[in-house]
Each structure stands twice: as structure tokens, then as C-alpha cells.
Amino acid sequence: MSSPAILVRDLKKSYGSKAAVNGVDLEVPRGSFFGFLGPNGAGKSTTIRILTGLIPADSGYIEILGLRLPEDEMEIKKRIGLVPDESLMFERLTGFEFLEFVGRMYGLARDVAIQRARGLLELLELANDRKVIGEYSKGMRKRVAMAASLIHHPELFLMDEPFEGVDAVGARLMKDILVDQVRRGATIFLTSHVLEVVERLCDRIAIINNGAIVTAGTLEELRSNGESLEDAFVRVLGAERQLERLDWL
């Protein structure tokens, strides 16, 4: 049996006295579309940043695609595609130049990188935009970021709010691409606050709160009595409350 795409045990990361990630256990099967949910400040982005090697963990066991982090950091990086929560792009390059850059950074030959960059820009309907990225809209940036995560044909995608700021047409296009990637055997690990998107795309979900996983399983296991994911999410977090009113508002 092949190892899971992501295996995390007792992962911890603190900032001063505040524990951002406090003993996370996580197992993401290969070929799954995995939703990683949680309220703001729950530890989602910190977890993703640890998994991508951007920040070190304080302690814990991390295995990605059967390789240990941080020991096999370089090999892991070659095999993952990343769409971060904030812009990771060089604003003074055009979308095409940036994609070529990323391709070559991942070891592709220049010709291959150029060819793939052109194809991806066509696919994501950006081929006619030759402005520098600094002049792109937020949605266009996200599309370029997605293209950059695809260019080296990774086995695992780590995506932090990939659809944030993307219009309905662009989001549909991106979702179709991701679903196609999963169909071809890739694993997708994404965070999103848009629960309808997660509900439609993901087959497995984990919810993190205060730095620890509070529940994990398939979508069906998480929902009870046909409730929506939003209802299940609020219930799991124990966050149901009446709207309070301010006298002056």
C-alpha cells in the first residue's frame, strides 16, 4: 500500500507564548481532494507554510509523498505545487515571464518551460494579457499563481484560498482544472472559507481550531441529518450564537 500524500503527527508551532499549531495529526490519502477548514487564526496557513518548508515546525513528524520533512526538503519541493494565501509573484514580470521563471526554477529546460507557460496561459485565458503582474487584478494573479503551481506537473498541490478574489468564470475554470488533476492521480490539499466550494469539490475534510484538529473524515461522515457543510462547520466549532445588537448601530 502506498504511503499517504501527507502524514503529520503531533505537529507544533508557537509564536512566543501563542501556539499557532498545537499537536496537529493529519493524514491525507493520495488522490484525494482534501479540504482543510477552520476559522480565522485557527492555524491553517501556518500548517501549509510548514508543509511547504517556508517555516520550520517546533516539533512533530511530517511525511510528504513518502519523504520526510525537513530531511528530504528539496525532493519534496520538486514534487509539490503551491498556491499561497498571498501573492508569491514578482510584480515586474509578465505572466508569461513569471511562468517561464517558475518552470526553470523547478528544473525544466528553457524550451519546455516556455512551451508549458504558453499552454497554461492559453488554458487559463491569460494569453492576451502581456502586462506586468503588478498591473493584474487579484483574480488574474490567482490564475497565474495556479498556472505556476501546475507548470512542473506536481503530484501534490497545497493551496491556500486559491479562489479568493476570482470571478465566477475564472473560479469555474480553476475548479475544472483541479478536478481533472485529481482524476489523473494528483492530490489536492486546499483551504477555503467558501464552504460551498469545498462541499462541491472535496471528498475528505479536516477542521482545525485553536491549532488542533477537531474533526476529520469524509464529507458524509462530517454532515449529519443532511445538514449543509456550513451548518456542520459551525456545529463542530461550537460557534452557534444569536446575533447581538449594539444600541448605537
Added chain:
Amino acid sequence: MIAAILRAQLLSMRLGARRGAIFGLITGLIWYGFWCGASVAIYLLAAHAGATVLRRALPTGLLLLFVYWQVVPIVSASFGSALDMRKLLVYPAPHGKLFVVEVLLRLTTGAEMVLVAAGATAGLLRNSAIGGWVAAPRILAPIAIFLLFNLLFASGLRSLVERLLSRRRIREILVVLMLSVVTIPRVLFATGAGPKSLDGLGPLIHAAALPWVAAAGSMLGESTWRALLIIAAWTLAAAWFGRTQFERNLRYDAVAAQATPLDRVPSARPTFSDRFYRLPALIFRDPLAVLIEKELRSLTRTPRFRMVFVMGFSFGLMVWLPFARLGETQRRGAIEQNFLAIVCVYALTLLGQVTYWNCFGFDRSAVQIYFAAPQRIAVTLQAKNIASMIVIYVEVLILAGLTLALRIGVGFGKVVETLLVVAVCSLYMLAFGNISSVHYPRALTPERVSQGGASSRFQALVFILYPLALLPVALAYLARYAFDSQTAFVVALGLAAVLGGFLYWMALESATETANKNRERILQDLSRGEGPVASN
């Protein structure tokens, strides 16, 4: 309103304040300690000088104060702190109050001159020859108004220059025009096409109607009221200038002014510049080649870099040309002999703030790609260093061409010597730059042409590092002078190169280790926004 802005600024500075506080304190003490010393020296001079000497020296002193306050921020490409209007314009803040804050922030580029003025004023108050303490109101009022005039004028000038420099193409033309204003008369004198001396300028800069002359006259008790009226009129004019330019800046959209015109979007076919960017791939292999290529593309499209690049050769010439005797082939002094090397080293130091001192600055939060990609961070640092060297050498070649055109004793040998000298100096600069880039990273806004490159505490340290970095090469020149031997120069320069290479290697190792260890802090620092006041 002002209190709220200042509080927000102080709170925004909390995070960075603790780290390096002692360091900032030491460099601050050195810099302002120097100016305090100058202030005391001026105090002693002013306190004991006779009335005749003061009548001659005070207007010139105030003129120098004016020039330093207004011109140095432009020449050093560092315009000081300013309000970040993108963050403030959403609030119903009266423009008048914002203008007051903006004017007060001009103290960030002229605090040294306030110290000097304080020393001079205290000296005059002590000097019985011009009235002493009894004449305090007569001495204090004009200097206070003169300082206010400088603040207001600096505010207007900053707004105007910043707006002009943020326009595509205009900034380059403006810098060349400024250069021409200074160099053309000099060239005319030297080539015999103009008058033989600058003596004619004397009466012009000492005319009674000028602010520094009027302020000096009033302080010395010469036609006090008339002089006071003149300086007050200048101050009102500066207030109008400052306020008008401030309002214009509020309505100005710098990002729109720098946007790529629709008819000038990069072509899909390789252009000349595209071929230039791809040159490193002929020598280096990926990932080094692609990183250098990316760096060159990004830098040449960054308004801030383009401005400093043009300033590198234009202001370099502007600053050093007055010290050189043009066209005279016989009696050549040290400056004429080494003119090209001096100007190139000046350009090297100026370019440092947009390249090697803070090499991740323009990448901002995108710096995480270097850590996320399957490459060693040392390769990124090397690529950035090589890209810096390429732009520095392009600058050197432009300067060599210009000095040849201006007939300042530059032959082929001098060009080669300069290339070697710049290479050796660069080893030291890049070594220090790599260390500073990982220890004091700071996000830079590419569109903000007035923003300095390094963090403010590091800018102070730069004043210490420059002499250190240039010392080995200076010693080589000293060896040539002392032994009157070119061989001594070459040997000393060779030793400096070996030492520089060793230092560069050690610094690269250290910077790589620090970057890997402190990657989290580096990402944080480069993603961090500023408060309502954008620092220089």
C-alpha cells in the same frame, strides 16, 4: 488628527523597534554626534567672529544650509519620511492638517541643519559684537522664519520632484536636465566657449532679496524690518508652493502614471531587450541563469531602480565634475587622474540602495518563492549579486563614455583600471550587502521612487560600512602615491581582491545560513506593511 496619525505610526513601528534598537541607537549617536560636533564648532566660530567676518560668512552659511536641506535628499535619492496617502485618503482628514504633518516630516531630511543653525544662533547670541543676548528677538525671529521657509520649500520640492520622477520617461529626462543645468556651464568654461570664471555668480547669490541674505541681514541688525519682510515673503511663497504641490500630489495617481501603455505592452516576439535579458543563459546554467534573468527584467522595469540608475551616472558627474579641470591635459590632480574611478565608485554606492544592500526588498512577500522552490538560497544570493554587477558595469561603461566625451583624462588604461577597481570594491560591498539583506530585509514599493533602499537603522550603518568597504582599494591608491609606482598599486589591488574574495565567500556562507535559519523572520519583515508614515 495629528496625534492619531503619530500614534498609529508609533504602534506600527513596535515590531521592528526592539530588534536592532541598540544598533540603531549607536549609528544614530555617531551620525548626530558628528553634527552636534559641527554645531559646537560653528557656535565657537560665531561667538568669537567679528562683525565684518559674520557679514560675509553668515549669508553663505545659510545658503549652504538651504542647499543641504533641499538638494542632498535628491542627490542621495532618499527623500525622507512622508505620509502614505494611500492609507490616509480614505478618511475624512482635512488636507490642511495632513499638510502640517507632511511639513514637519521634512525635519527627517534636515535635522542636521537644525542642529547647525542652533549652534550658529547660540554663537551669535553670545557674540557682543552684534548685540549679544539683548538682541535675542532680532536674532531668533529671522532664523526661526528661515527654518520654517526651508521646511515649507522642502515639502513643496519633495512633492514636485516625486511626482515628476514617478512619470514614465519624464524622470529620466528630468534627471538629465538637472545634470545639464550643472554641467553645461562647467563644460562651457572649460572649453573656452563661456566666461572664464564663476565670479559673476557671486552678486547673484548675495542679492539682498534672497532669503539667506535677508535672514542673515536681519540677524546681524542690518535693515532688520526690511529683511524680515523679505524672508517672511519668501516663507509665504514657500507655503503656497508647498501646499499647492501637496494638493497636486493628493490628486495624482502614481500607479496610473506608471501603467504600461496599451500600445507598448511587451511583444510576444523576442525584442532587443529580451535578448539582453537572456544573455546570462549563455554563460550560466539554470537556476542561476533564470534567477539573473528575472532580476534584470524586474530591476529594469522598476521605477525606483531606473531613477537611481540614471542618477548614478548623472549625479556622479554632477557632484564630482566641479572638482575636475576639464580639457587641461597638462597639470592633472588626483581627482582628474582618477575621475572615472571616483564617479564609478560613487555610482556603485548609490546603486547599492536598490540592489545589494537590501536585495530582497523589491521582491517583498514574493521572496517566499526562493524558499519554496527546490533551490538553495545561496544560488539566489549569487544570482542577485551577479545581476547587480551587470547593472553596475553597464553604469561604468556609460560613465566611461561620458568622461571621454567631456575630455577628462580617460584613456583605455584608466577604463581598465576602473573596471578592476569597481570589481574589487564590489566584492566588499556585496559581502556586506548579503549580510545586511538577510539581517535587515525591508519591503520596498517599486513605484515609490522616493523610498530609500535599506532600513533606516541600516542606512546609518552604511556610513560606517562604506569607508570600511572602500578602505582596501583606498590603500592601493595610497601605495601608488607613496611609492610612486604602478606596480605597488597593482600588487595592493591584487591583495585587496584576494581579501575581498575571501570576505565575499565567508559572507555568502554566513548569509545563507542566516537566511535558512531566519527564513520565517525574513518573510515576515518583507511582508510587513508600514504605518501612516512611509519611512525613507
